Amino acid sequence: MKKQIEQLVMTALQQLAAKGVIPQAAVSRPKIERTRDSKHGDFATNAAMVLAKAARTNPRELAQLLLDELPTTDLLDHCDIAGPGFINFTLTSTAYHRLIPAILNLNHRYGRSDLGNGKRVQVEFVSANPTGPLHVGHGRGAAYGSVVADLLEAVGFEVHREYYVNDAGRQMDILATSIWLRYLELCDETLTFPANGYRGDYVWDIAATLHRDHGEAYKQDVTSVFEGVAEDEPDGGDKEAHIDGLIERAKQLLGDNRYRFVFELGLNIILDDIRDDLSLFGVNYDEWYSERSLTESGAVNQAIERLRNNNQLYEKEGALWFRSTDFGDEKDRVVVRDNGQTTYFASDIAYHMDKLERGFDRVIDVWGADHHGYIPRVKAALTALGDDPSRLDVLLVQFAILYRGGEKLQMSTRSGQFVTLRELRKEVGADAARFFYVMRKCEQHMDFDLDLAKSQSSDNPVYYVQYAHARICSVFQQAAEQQIPFEDDPSAVDYGRLSEPHEQALLTSLAKYPETVESSALSEEPHQLTHYLRELANDFHTYYNTHKFLVEDSALRDARLQLILATRQVLRNGLNLLGVSAPEKM
């Protein structure tokens, strides 16, 4: 609807330009907005106010000239000039009535568009280190990323969903070593677990698997493990040096193959768990991209070479540095350490280079807010490599703070004290969790109230929307049980019978759906859709409470039933985009 008005105004503007009223250069896509107040009609434009200066006339006069040039259409009931020079458009009721069969014919396609023109977009999200189960902080990124991906797909982009697996690096070595130490404990060895090791129960579980399947094949004498290793922090030493020493010792004592085996065992079990967890949360990927594969394929070295050839690297204190300050970063960054190992940043340069080279028109990274300082250096690297950094957009997701019984819950992966995404799902359900996560703007710090998400009451917005859907289903259930007939061809119904204000309100909301999806998708703001669905559900509940649908008057009944069928379709489409179920019964 909005598009149609936009075209009408555009035509009028071109006419005005042709007549020399306004300069040709001033003609641009007019801004058409929904009015806030229905007294001002359905849509409004400020075009006359914007162009008044260029036309050397006052806004209200220009508005009149514009209206004179507006093509005739059965879409518009009337237009008027208001306030300082707004033009208000009021649609005809037929324009709205035509919407019902249109929605029902389009079915699940109502709200989808081809705006994206099949452009390829990659969305990378979650990408948590596989050193433990996902926690509720990752949940927000998961819900947000997957809804953004689905929204972009709905408006016609070709979307590629990807998880970057950090399967290399020190954190993974710490995990492998933690598993091995727990294994030794299961072999009845006594030891002091390192302060910096991973202490979660899942580490015990993996160690138990190793012990069960391989007995004592990986056992070593504990004194040989700890002897000569730097003191741990509680003993007055450095916890980093201590854990690094233990990693070295593990590699030494187990040998390459056996160490590798423990490492892989941990990685695979945890990754399988993450995959399973996300899938149950309704989050699926096209690709799990391994960090290690970048090193193995030589991509990391290639990226470093390319930077070197572009004269962006220099050596200092035995390490190789990238001149990221030349591209706006606050300090230069190391890509190869003095021990010859490439840094995580080097992998990330290679990864982002690879992303752009895979031919995506746009690359979106969904990161936790704690990574924001990382953006300038990645963009710097892309610029230095001669790529276009504007093709990369980083969306930052703020932390979610969990509350239970009004108390803030603390969490930390290392200490093993956290609420996992799995626990959250079990406690509040995937539907409520997803809806809650996505209800807030991503850059907004979020308070996640567990009690509220769990409550099956009016306080809970998820149930509110789902309930509207179930209620509509129930009406048709009733019609079937009472054998009340109704016309099932939406185009054979007289919608002129829909004259109640509640019906008009509902129709207006239904018409807004495509605009909402488009705007949500383009601004990467799923919360717009959740708010919309709440309003739509509210329009329906209000209507439901004041009017009966299964009335005697069959023509009126037909019109009302088709209207709520269209409503059900939109609720369903919207919930589906959020990855939330639309139950028939509640």
Place this chain on the structure above:
RNA sequence: GCCCUCGUAGCUCAGCAGGAUAGAGCAAUCGCCUCCUAAGCGAUAGGUCACAGGUUCGACUCCUGUCGAGGGCACCA
């Protein structure tokens, strides 16, 4: 110290590229089920949009500064 994000009703948040009288939901008070699911609906009350300047016809929205909250400033990943 520097950088990023945020600061709207008692609480949690909307306010879409500046536009016509600031919006919801909780919580509070008062109403509505012999009637298609009361997980619902209606009504009342509640706000110098953190503060101070600036930009203009017009600022919650843009710019600068102050204050406050969170996060980031590794040869960790």
